[in-house]
Each structure stands twice: as C-alpha cells, then as structure tokens.
Amino acid sequence: MTGSDIPDPRDAAPQFVLPLVVRLEKDRPPARTDALQTAARAVLTLLSDERATAEDGEWTRAVRDWQDGRIRKVVRRARGAEWRKASTLPGITVTGESAEVRVFPPVPLDGWPRELVKLQVSGTDLDDPAPPAAPAPERPVLWLNPALEMTAGKAMAQAGHGAQLAWWALDDEARAAWRADGFALSVRTAPDPEHWSELTASGLPVVRDAGFTEIAPGPTVAVEGGQRICPLPRLRRP
Template sequence: MSELTGRAPGELVQPIILLVDRVEPADRDAGIAAAALASVQAYLHDPGQAGWEPWAAGAFAKSVRRADAKMFAKVLAAFPDHALAVVGRARAAGLPPLPAEALPKLLAKLQVSGTQLPAGEPLALQPLAIVLNGSLDMSTGKAAAQAAHALFAWVLEAKPAAVEAWVADGCPLSVRELPAKEFRKGARKSAGPVIQDAGRTEIEPGSATAYVATA
C-alpha cells in the first residue's frame, strides 16, 4: 500500500528526510528522535509560514524518506528552510508542508518503505520521552513518522511555557518502546494525544502507535 493511498487532492504533507548512512548507520532510537525533532523544529522556526496552519488543522501528515549521505547533502542545499536535528550519529531534516501529489523530484525519488536502522544503544532517559507501541513491529521509518506525530501533537497542545522551557533546554528527548500492555497502561497518563494511525502503510487503521510522556 502506498503512503499516498487515500489522500485527498491538495493534501499537504511534511517531508522528513532521515540520513541512513551505508557505512556507519545511526542507531534506531537516535534516528527516530532526530526525525521527530526535525519535524517540530521546522515548525517552531517559523510557525507563521504559509502552509503550517492548514496542515496542522488537518491530520498533519508526514512522509519520512531516507537518503544516503550524498543525497542528504543535496536536500540540505536545495531546501534552505530545512530544520536539521542531530541526535548522536543520527541526522534528519524537517521541511515545511508541501502538496503530497506534487513533491519536488529530489524528494519524490527518495524511498519511503523499508527504512531500517540497527537497534544499537537506547538513548539516555530525558524528562520528555516518546513512547512507541512495540507490539506493532514498525519499521524505523514508520516509527519515526509516528514519533513525529506524537511530538508535534504535544507541541500544539502543551502550555506554551512548557514548550518554551523544553526548547530553551535544548529539546532533550528520549525514545521508549513498550509491549502492548505497558503501552496501554502508560497511555492513560500521557502528556499529549495518543496517536492512532490512518493505516496507509504497515499497520492496521486505528492502531495506537505513540504518545509523549513526561517525567
């Protein structure tokens, strides 16, 4: 199933480009965190930019695409309004929303499905964490998109002072993946909305995928 399946004409999507180095790939959790941070930092850099308001008022769709080092550098050069997030060896670039059916060729040719990074070491625990539903067996790319949904939803719904304090502290973020029972239990005390996937790729529609938790 394509990620474009079921999209309405003119629907906006936020591209997030994840560096997947062929020689020294980043760890999975670092890549997921970088993608989520790139998404929200692109918005926080200029929330008044055209496209953000109608996009955020909808499903704030995202498309996580992978690029090797050469293509990643080309994306950074071609889109100067990107936000670059760095977590360990992981790098991700978040862009403002674009029409899903008319992505620039440089972005459109980047792969979406099958993006995987090695498990590696878990990130150090932080006061703000993205919690993922480990029972869904999501690819790195899918998990990154769901993490970005959860973090963006928290940014939109949290008290402005809480977001400002988090940004002032350098946007610390960790990623946790829990079994279904623990995920559901923690979701009752989540700091933001529990994300339910539209089911366009990998998992069933309505699956609860991610939420933000605070210490």
C-alpha cells in the first residue's frame, strides 16, 4: 500500500465537530483578520475552560471524543434572531475589536443542534478595511499559506486549528501565561512563497488540511511562537 492507502486510526473513532458561529450583521460585518484572530482565541478559550478540562467537566467527554477523531471545526454565520437563538445554547462568546464568535462544545458530525444546523456555512467572506499591521513579536503568529484562497469561514477554521496545535505544544505554565494575556495572537498571510517555504521546513507546528472542503489537502497554517507569550520557536530573519 502507498502512504495514502494506509487507514488513519482517527477515522475508526466516532466523528465529532467543533461548531463556531460568527456574528455577521449586514450593517456592521467584522474585519476579516479580526474574525480570524477571534476564532482562534475562541478555540483556545474553550480548550482551557474548566468545563472542558476538569475530570467531571460537562464538556470534557465531548472534547475527548472529538480529539480522538479528526479535529474538525466548522464555522457558520448568524445575524439578528439567529444569533440570539445560537447564544442561548451552552458555549462561550469571544469578542475582538469588531468580531464576535461563539464556540460550542463538540457535537457528533451528524448531530448538530437545530439552532445551529440551519445556519449558513458556505460563502462566508469578509474584508479588511485596511492592511493589518505587522504582528507583535512578543506574541504568537499564525501564518496562512499565501498560495491558498479561502473564504473567511474556512480561514477561521484553519486559524482555530493552528491555535490548537500551539496549545498542545505548551506546558501548563506557558498555557496559564497565554490565558492571562487573553490568548493574544496574530493571524497573517505569509508575505511570499519563500517565507512560507521557510516556515513549513523549520519544524514549526503546521496545520495540514485533509481537503474535505474548499481546498486540496496540504499545509494551510504555520505557527510561530512569541518572545514573551507562547514560547514556541520563531524563525530568525534579518
């Protein structure tokens, strides 16, 4: 068998998905970069919540079951009454400068709550009113593959994957420090293919999408650490 023919043991486990909902009001859509960063912070907030980490936490079993399979995340959008209904379900709302994202405990792949299953998932796209500033060197950066075109919803899910890889790479002390800093991070597109190649060849955590939606299988996000928060490696560049 070729490598691609070898069964992935994660596929034998029951499959769960982590739902995220971004608030998308017609008259005040969030900036794209802020939505991506807020989604990543929402994933970290759930992963660090006692309801998901305590032995008897109400979300602990669902999170464990989800992590035993493929780490799926799906971003849907809501406005008005839809957002208010979604906000009544158990979950956590995380806010950015302009974005609001609510993350929910994992649910079976085919067992979404009715308040969420009706929400639109395709075509979620956003713009930045101005180019984002350079990322802060003291905090981690989730670099997006510059060769890929993704809707904002897909990119939010990928940013969430990158944040989760960073979380898994840290010890308890580093996790506590990052949480105390509000899980501050930056999401940026790598400026050019050369930079992206350096990132993916450096040994940094890299998200490799399975190719179920929008894009072909391959690397989507590389994670650099910060000088002060999230002490993962960082490339040295002139």
